[in-house]
Amino acid sequence: MQNGYKCEDCEVAIWPATTRSELSWLKDRVHVVREVAKHSHGGLDMWIAEGLEFLNEHQGHSIITVTKR
Numbered sequence: 001m002q003n004g005y006k007c008e009d010c011e012v013a014i015w016p017a018t019t020r021s022e023l024s025w026l027k028d029r030v031h032v033v034r035e036v037a038k039h040s041h042g043g044l045d046m047w048i049a050e051g052l053e054f055l056n057e058h059q060g061h062s063i064i065t066v067t068k069r
């Protein structure tokens, strides 16, 4: 099972290597994580960097957490 984010406006999805609960966590705290990322200089976990990039790219769009087999 893979978990990811989908942008309902653009019809695109990403599938970072992490759990659904971590993806929800990131989505709920994106404002905080974005600030942390500014000061971490590449020290973020891969899935956080990947997820954050997607959330930034689709700011203001309708993003949902999705699961596929």
Ligand SMILES: [Zn+2]
Residues within 6 Å of the ligand: 007, 008, 009, 010, 011, 057, 058, 061
């Ligand atoms: Zn979008």
